[in-house]
Structure formats: structure tokens, C-alpha cells
Amino acid sequence: MLLEAIDIHKSYGNVQVLRGVNLQLQEAEVLSVMGASGAGKSTLLHILGTLDTPDRGQLIFEGTPLHAVSAKQLNKIRNQALGFVFQFHNLLPEFTALENAAMPALIQGIDKAEAYERAACLLEYLGVAHRAKHEPGRLSGGEAQRVAVARALVNHPRLVLADEPSGNLDEANAIHLHELFLKLREDFRTAFIIVTHHKELAKMADRGVWLNEGVIAEEWQRRFV
Ligand code: ADP
Numbered sequence: 182m183l184l185e186a187i188d189i190h191k192s193y194g195n196v197q198v199l200r201g202v203n204l205q206l207q208e209a210e211v212l213s214v215m216g217a218s219g220a221g222k223s224t225l226l227h228i229l230g231t232l233d234t235p236d237r238g239q240l241i242f243e244g245t246p247l248h249a250v251s252a253k254q255l256n257k258i259r260n261q262a263l264g265f266v267f268q269f270h271n272l273l274p275e276f277t278a279l280e281n282a283a284m285p286a287l288i289q290g291i292d293k294a295e296a297y298e299r300a301a302c303l304l305e306y307l308g309v310a311h312r313a314k315h316e317p318g319r320l321s322g323g324e325a326q327r328v329a330v331a332r333a334l335v336n337h338p339r340l341v342l343a344d345e346p347s348g349n350l351d352e353a354n355a356i357h358l359h360e361l362f363l364k365l366r367e368d369f370r371t372a373f374i375i376v377t378h379h380k381e382l383a384k385m386a387d388r389g390v391w392l393n394e395g396v397i398a399e400e401w402q403r404r405f406v
């Protein structure tokens with residue numbers, strides 16, 4: 182098992198957002214998370230990505246209980262094993278696509294040549310190599326989001342957490358992005374947890390959960406026939 186979340190609780194003030202979420206993710210699994218606006222999807226994704234801590238409950242990543250590791254080790258796991266994609270690409274405007282994609286590897290202390298090589302390969306893989314030298318302001322929405330995906334993958338994470346990654350894209354680009362996630366899973370065995378409002382996109386995953394009133398109210402699994 183790649184990730185296990187046990188009885189996750191989270192409140193903001195006296196608003197109980199998560200009230201006992203239990204979730205298991207297998208290696209290379211693609212999971213979609215749906216639910217009404219305000220259901221706690223982003224909160225859950227942040228907790229699963231160690232960007233936020235639960236008030237109660239446990240997170241176990243590749244067998245390691247995360248509440249028991251040092252802040253330093255948690256940072257290392259977050260930077261090396263996890264990747265993040267958000268609704269808005271959040272690329273740095275003054276850097277090129279290639280520089281943006283290479284940045285997490287450079288921060289990680291990976292050799293400069295290797296970092297740029299990885300970033301260039303990923304831009305090629307994602308079909309945006311011709312945009313490598315462009316700043317984000319000169320990219321289309323779909324291109325910018327693919328550069329953001331390259332950035333999320335440059336440290337070769339085991340799991341990518343994506344919060345409405347296609348929320349800002351038209352339908353064709355949205356489908357293309359989700360197809361890329363499935364291809365990345367096939368090629369690199371990267372797992373994905375994808376928050377989306379779109380039922381059709383959610384159905385592309387292996388499994389889906391529906392969050393309601395702070396718990397998983399429904400769950401479905403793709404049937405292979
Ligand atoms: P979703 O992603 O499903 O729309 P969120 O996780 O963003 O839901 O939010 C769930 C609830 O938690 C909302 O009521 C939201 O206002 C509240 N919330 C989220 N983050 C914070 C925060 N940092 N401080 C206070 N309330 C928050």
C-alpha cells in the first residue's frame with residue numbers, strides 16, 4: 182500500500198470539516214475525489230499531501246507513520262515522494278517553462294545538468310518541448326498546466342496530488358490532461374489523487390470517493406470486463 186489515512190479529523194474554529202476519513206491508496210492507483218463545494222476536498226488533499234496536519238487520525242506513507250517522523254524527514258518525503266498540481270498553474274512568471282519545471286529538482290540539490298535534462302525530457306513527454314524557452318505568460322492554459330505537471334514530476338514522485346487540475350481548462354484540454362495522468366501512471370507507476378468537479382473526468386480514474394459532511398459517503402471502483 183502506498184498511502185493509508187485512518188480516521189482523519191480536521192476543524193477550523195468550530196467548523197468540523199473532516200470527521201473521520203478513512204482512505205487507502207495502492208501503488209500506481211488513480212483515485213478521484215468528488216463532493217459538493219465546501220465538502221472538505223481541498224482540506225483532505227492538503228492533509229494527504231502533508232501540507233496541513235490533521236487534528237486527529239493517522240497518515241501512513243509507504244509504511245511510515247508520518248506523525249512519528251521529524252519535521253526534516255517529513256520535508257524530505259514531501260519534496261521527493263510527492264508532487265502537487267493546482268487549479269492555477271502557479272508557475273513563476275519570470276522564469277521559462279524549462280526553468281519552472283526544473284526548479285523542484287534544483288531545490289532538492291540535484292545536479293544542474295541532470296535537473297534540466299529531466300525537465301527537458303518531461304516537457305517533451307508532455308508535448309510542450311517547443312515551449313521550453315517561453316515564460317508562462319506566453320503559454321496557453323493547457324500548455325501552462327502541462328508545464329506545471331512537468332514540475333510536479335521532476336523529482337519522480339510516487340504520488341501526485343492534484344486539486345481541480347483541469348478546473349481552468351476547456352473540455353478538450355481537460356480530457357487531454359487526465360489522459361496524461363493515466364499515461365504517467367502506466368509509464369512511471371505514479372499514483373494520483375485528483376479532486377475534480379467533473380463526473381466524466383472523475384470516471385477516468387480507477388476508483389472514486391464522494392466526500393459529504395466530512396466523511397466518505399460513497400465509493401466506486403472501475404469494473405474491468
Ligand atoms: P472543498 O475543497 O470541498 O470546496 P474545502 O476543503 O476548501 O472544501 O473547505 C471545507 C470547509 O472548510 C469550508 O467551509 C471552508 O470555508 C473551510 N476552510 C477551509 N480552509 C480553511 C481555513 N484555512 N480556515 C478556515 N476555514 C477553512
Ligand code: ADP
Pocket residue numbers: 298299300301302303306334335336337338369371
Ligand atoms: P534517464 O535515466 O535518462 O532519466 P529514465 O528512463 O529514467 O531516463 O527517464 C526518462 C524520462 O522519464 C525522463 O524525462 C525522466 O525524468 C522521466 N521519468 C523517469 N522516471 C520518472 C518518474 N518516476 N516520474 C516521472 N518521470 C519520470
